[in-house]
Amino acid sequence: MHMQKWRGCCIRIAAACATVTPWKWLTATLSGFPDAKARQMRTPSQSSDVSPDQSVYRILRPRVVPLDQIHSSDLPRDRLDLPGQAGSAEMQALKASLSQRGQRVPVTVSRDQQGRYQLVSGWRRLTALQQLAEEQGLADPMITARLTGIGAARMELYIDMVESNLLHQGLSFGEMAQLALTASADPALSDLGVGEVVTRLYGALPKMKRSYIRRFVYLLQVLGDGLRFPHKISRNQGVAVSRQLRNNPETAEDLRQSLSQCPNETTQSAVFAQYLLSTRVRTPQKTQPERRFHLGKTHVTGRMGECVIRRDTDFSRIDTAVLSRAIQAFERILQNG
Template sequence: MARRKRLTPPRPDLLEVETPPVTAGPLSAPPIAQVAAEAASTAALQALSDEMTRAREAGRFIEALPLETVDASYLVRDRLGVSGEEQEALVASLKARGQQTPIEVVALGEGRYGLIAGWRRLMALRQLFEETGDARFAKVEARVTRPGETAEAYRAMVEENEIRVGLSHYERARIAVKAVEEGVYPHDRAALDSLYSSASRAKKSKIRSFVSLVRHLDGTLRYPTAIGERLGLSLVKRLSEHRDFSAHVIQVLKRENPTDSEAEQTALKQSLLAKTETKKRPESRLKTEEQRQGAIAVHWSAKSKEIRLSGVGVDAELAKELKAWIESRPCRS
């Protein structure tokens, strides 16, 4: 019988030791990856900030501004008045549906804004807030633009009103006159060319004609927006022919004391029909060289595009007559 081989027990130090399972923790990114991620986040935030700034400056950013922060007198308004019926309809619409179209303002600094377009909406909201005290009407939605040239602001106001409402020729002419008086433009022609650059030559010519009416009778007329094209041009023609016709019109209006637009237009027509005692503007200085008898010399520079007058006949009265004659001419586009 064969002998069994005796097995030697394994050595304890060679026995396999069970190790506890390893719990996986969050993997940490390499340092270079962390730096790249932070840089990308910073760049994205900066890009978003720049885009918001550009949107705000371009008028694509709408903000809710407290009513008292908006200066409605920032620009001389082109609209001289709004009919009660129109304003009541706007107030009713805002009360029922809220503000649907933002106004346009320019940031003046220190939380103040100058109104460019949307005068009627701003006035309607102020009326509603005063009447109701409702917080819904305490703020106005506005497109805020960067401070720019005043001329740009006037153009923006005129463009919006040309699109939204039909302004009278008198209102169009008046805003050009006021822009010149404010120093925005050097003279009437520059104002008309800028404010009504897209207008036809005929339309611009009519507006220019009404400029004379504004300069002579603004502040005297109570209902100037009701003056039609035909009556207005007749008045302008008479103003160019008679140096004292404006004084005659003022006397007629004072005597008649019109209380509505129809009565005022009747008075204006009477002033045209009445025989005035004014003297016709002398034309001798603006006619032929023989009539001037060499008293005035005219110097023209093609290079600088300037006309210079000299001589014993050049005085303040001639300058006034010449200015009136130039203003009465049709506007060239």
């Protein structure tokens, strides 16, 4: 009896497979289970007890909306040279791709207090589509967008904006630092200092890279509006100038005045180079106390935060497990005496 029921079930499922598409078959099959229809097409963050307008952060399914309904006045952009980006060769290439293949990646938007769509991420795609609509004289251009939940956490919106450029286009340290400063001044994030903003905003980056961003934050704080091309500062030069400004704060005003007269990034770089040269001559090099001794054929030099061991041995050929035991014994003796 049970075997006959099972065979009858298999026949019905096989008949469904022969008459509907695979997706429809999956939907029809799941509909026989309790609450299956409620689970269909639900994203992981869209549980049945959460209303669409509830103040939670999640990404909803893409929707097509009129292009002119997307505003970009809420969040500051992470790119500093927006006019340059809008007229760049990369923008022309993006427009060509959109013309030939269409928009394949949605932009991300949120709703502001007035209910308008505000851009979160996808400024280049939005700009390219706006330019194409104007150039081609499109009457009712549309755009595909993903909508975040109403009242989404403010910091999450900043992170959404940043992540796309970090993964695909890259941001300069000056741009990342400027965005951190701007976000820390956002009234919705007034309880966070700029250091905490850097930690949250760039939490996916390595710790060393976040330390560089903090150096650039200090650089922008000290130099202010005198720094006209912060997005063009190289990592090494920016970190070095930031360090010298901390060591020689009295030099900041002269540097600001010199930078304010720079007509381009090349002159700015030259001013920084001259500044580094002058402060290095002015700042005496501090010699760190050290201790040297040898034990048999092993020579040891100890300094603050550093222990150099030299021996006529090719350490690259020693098994990692052996070296690990040696280091563990070294650390154990240092701790216990």
